[in-house]
Amino acid sequence: MSAAKAKAQSLINENAVIVFSKSYCPYCKSSKDLLNKIGAKYKLLELDELEDGADIQRALEEISNQRTVPNIFIKQKHIGGNSDLQAIASKLPEMLKDAGAV
Template sequence: MEAAQKKVQQMIDDNAVMVFSKSYCPYCNNTKRILEELNARYTAYELNQESDGDEIQAALHKMTGQRTVPNIFIGRVHIGGNSDLEAVVKNGKDGKRIEDLLSEAGAL
């Protein structure tokens, strides 16, 4: 578990936008579509296509309390899932628009 947590943290630290996803998940696909429409650079880690996917998902659950995918981080900040991203797109977060968050993270 500790190795998986270190790997998760490294991916979050190394990527402006990190999406932990499953390739067949419609909510994950919607998240990636939203990010693409915003022209955001992001990295997706498809848990169902990686040998350590179950361990990574367990580490994410321990770190964030979120068991489901997508599990989204922007600028090292946990956003949540697809509905959380949609809410940020619509309403912003902490007084900032989604474009501001993406820009500050270096994803635009």
């Protein structure tokens, strides 16, 4: 397993909610705004600001079959991207409560 894949998997395993993002991405901003609005506690990684961000993004594709950001996990379950998160917005408070992330 590559170091980037091990790091990504470790971050997914250790955090109730994790958002792999890029600081300039409007879809990422929309996801972060939604999570912030409902008071979610989440780990945020801005891949464009990390030295190994591109490697982590490639590793996330192996893990989740999704190359794009945001790439969101709740309780180690791959949620998807912004459109996926927005689609479950009404269920998020309960999901976050179950994950201990509110």
